[in-house]
Amino acid sequence: MDAPVILISDLHMQESRPDITRAFVDFTASLPSACNEFFILGDLFELWIGDDDESPLAEYVAASLRALSARGVNVYLMHGNRDFLIGEEFATRCGAQLISEPFELRVKDTDWLLLHGDALCTDDADYMKFREMVRNPAWQRNFLARPLAERQAWADQAREQSQAATAGKPAEIMDVNQAAVLELIRASGRHRMLHGHTHRPAVHELPDAGPSPEEAAKRVVLGDWDRNGWYAAIDGAEFTLQNFPIPGS
Numbered sequence: 001m002d003a004p005v006i007l008i009s010d011l012h013m014q015e016s017r018p019d020i021t022r023a024f025v026d027f028t029a030s031l032p033s034a035c036n037e038f039f040i041l042g043d044l045f046e047l048w049i050g051d052d053d054e055s056p057l058a059e060y061v062a063a064s065l066r067a068l069s070a071r072g073v074n075v076y077l078m079h080g081n082r083d084f085l086i087g088e089e090f091a092t093r094c095g096a097q098l099i100s101e102p103f104e105l106r107v108k109d110t111d112w113l114l115l116h117g118d119a120l121c122t123d124d125a126d127y128m129k130f131r132e133m134v135r136n137p138a139w140q141r142n143f144l145a146r147p148l149a150e151r152q153a154w155a156d157q158a159r160e161q162s163q164a165a166t167a168g169k170p171a172e173i174m175d176v177n178q179a180a181v182l183e184l185i186r187a188s189g190r191h192r193m194l195h196g197h198t199h200r201p202a203v204h205e206l207p208d209a210g211p212s213p214e215e216a217a218k219r220v221v222l223g224d225w226d227r228n229g230w231y232a233a234i235d236g237a238e239f240t241l242q243n244f245p246i247p248g249s
């Protein structure tokens with residue numbers, strides 16, 4: 001893992017999974033000094049209803065990222081579909097920079113495109129409609145102005161509805177749409193894409209979208225943290241996708 005860029009996503013941290021929180025804190029503490037940039041590509045938390053919802057979990061996570069940042073590592077936070085309400089205040093507490101997607105990353109001479117991944121799941125029309133609503137700044141301002149208890153109740157209900165809807169959907173609808181992937185690669189002119197969200201860790205070769213007929217474009221998918229933790233390490237054109245067991249999971 002001696003690479004300048006390390007990326008993770010989909011930890012879904014919550015009070016009921018202290019094993020994942022512990023694994024995350026250990027992971028950040030053990031990042032090698034060769035790591036200059038650390039990216040969290042969304043769904044760091046299972047739920048985020050506003051930076052003013054102070055919890056021991058949030059403070060614990062912020063403290064570990066602050067320590068990482070104090071060691072000279074640049075920490076970047078991208079929103080996921082569960083923690084899209086993380087704001088500048090929490091990012092500052094983490095010593096992190098909030099980034100929007102798609103984020104264009106250059107490592108040595110290689111250009112990467114980073115996303116959470118939900119925006120690529122265009123086959124799920126209901127979800128895309130929901131996403132458009134909750135990513136709207138006016139909706140967010142209005143939501144964040146409501147009392148915490150009201151926000152929590154809304155989130156509980158949204159999660160129940162989402163679980164019920166997900167149970168009835170074929171698996172391929174919740175994966176990325178191949179045309180959306182290719183369109184983004186072509187429009188950006190970048191041939192390496194990395195995202196999480198789908199919980200289907202893999203490295204996909206896209207022969208038709210590469211920089212030349214001999215070279216395929218690549219789509220790297222991070223895994224979610226559950227029994228195993230996942231990360232990608234990027235060093236220019238070289239990269240690895242790794243996992244490790246989470247003790248006590």
Ligand SMILES: [Mn+2]
Pocket residue numbers: 010042043080081082116118196197198
């Ligand atoms: Mn997600």
